Amino acid sequence: xxxxxxxxxxxxxxxxxxxxxxxxxxxxxxxMYWYKQKAKKPPELMFVYSxxxxxxxxxxxxxxxxxxxxSSLLNLHLHALQPEDSALYLCASSQANRATDTQYFGxxxxxTVL
Amino acid sequence: xxxxxxxxxxxxxQEGKNLTINCxxxxxxxxLYWYKQKYGEGLIxxxxxxxxGEEKSHEKITAKLDEKKQxxxxxxxxxxxxxxxxxxxxxxxxxxxxxxxxxxxxxxxxP
Numbered sequence: 001x002x003x004x005x006x007x008x009x010x011x012x013x014x015x016x017x018x019x020x021x022x023x024x025x026x027x028x029x030x031x032m033y034w035y036k037q038k039a040k041k042p043p044e045l046m047f048v049y050s051x052x053x054x055x056x057x058x059x060x061x062x063x064x065x066x067x068x069x070x071s072s073l074l075n076l077h078l079h080a081l082q083p084e085d086s087a088l089y090l091c092a093s094s095q096a097n098r099a100t101d102t103q104y105f106g107x108x109x110x111x112t113v114l
Numbered sequence: 115x116x117x118x119x120x121x122x123x124x125x126x127x128q129e130g131k132n133l134t135i136n137c138x139x140x141x142x143x144x145x146l147y148w149y150k151q152k153y154g155e156g157l158i159x160x161x162x163x164x165x166x167g168e169e170k171s172h173e174k175i176t177a178k179l180d181e182k183k184q185x186x187x188x189x190x191x192x193x194x195x196x197x198x199x200x201x202x203x204x205x206x207x208x209x210x211x212x213x214x215x216x217x218x219x220x221x222x223x224x225p
Contacts, residue, residue, distance in 0.1 A: 006156075033213075042202055042215035043157070090156055102147065103204070103213065107156035 003027075006091050006106035014114050015081060021109045023074040023091030029104075031097035032074040034066060035090040037108070043090055049074060050097040081113045117141060118203055118216035126222045132191050135219045137203030139184040146186045147204040148177050157202065160188075190221075198223045 004025045013019050023032065031050050035043035048056035049068040057066075063085075065077040074091055088108045094101035121136050137146065145164050149157040161170045166181025174191045190197055203216035 004156075039154075040218075040220075042218050045213060088154060092157075102159060102162055104159060105149070105157040108154075110154060 004106035010110045012112045018079045021076040025093040029093035031094045033092040037088040117214040120216040124220040135188045137186045144206045149202045151200040195223045
């Protein structure tokens with residue numbers, strides 16, 4: 001099973017809402033990632049979790065709050081977002097956070113902020 | 115500046131034609147990955163190259179890594195409409211636990 005699942009597939013939220021994106025993998029991977037992808041641009045790394053600890057935060061605004069409750073789950077909590085945060089949010093996982101570890105991606109959550 | 119540059123930016127080919135996409139790094143490559151993305155969807159892992167001179171094939175797609183030139187190429191033989199999408203190369207170019215994506219190549223295959 002090389003599947004990374006993400007829910008929901010689509011999310012529309014207002015600027016005052018609080019919502020969460022969820023990512024799950026059952027491959028025993030110990031590194032998980034959040035990426036943000038704007039239209040016609042490559043994905044940009046937001047956060048990296050390695051062994052359930054946040055190891056990289058790419059200067060992401062605090063209105064995005066990641067959480068890794070266990071080795072299979074990764075959440076991204078959203079609060080007070082701006083319309084420019086509308087994008088495809090991709091989750092990925094890899095065996096560990098090493099250069100030679102293949103990252104497997106989920107299908108993404110399409111987020112629209114009104 | 116972009117760590118990984120892809121060329122061409124977009125490509126329109128007739129079905130059945132061969133094509134090549136290039137990915138060039140400004141720094142040393144430590145593992146080079148190729149992904150395919152349908153517009154607005156997640157990334158599908160195609161293949162990974164680790165060693166200079168390595169070449170891998172999957173169905174009609176072949177990827178090569180030229181470590182000296184810090185470049186990888188993706189070649190599609192006898193393209194089909196199902197090959198259409200955005201192709202992204204990805205790599206760790208600093209061994210600093212950061213993964214970079216290339217600028218992307220949009221491929222359209224005309225039946």
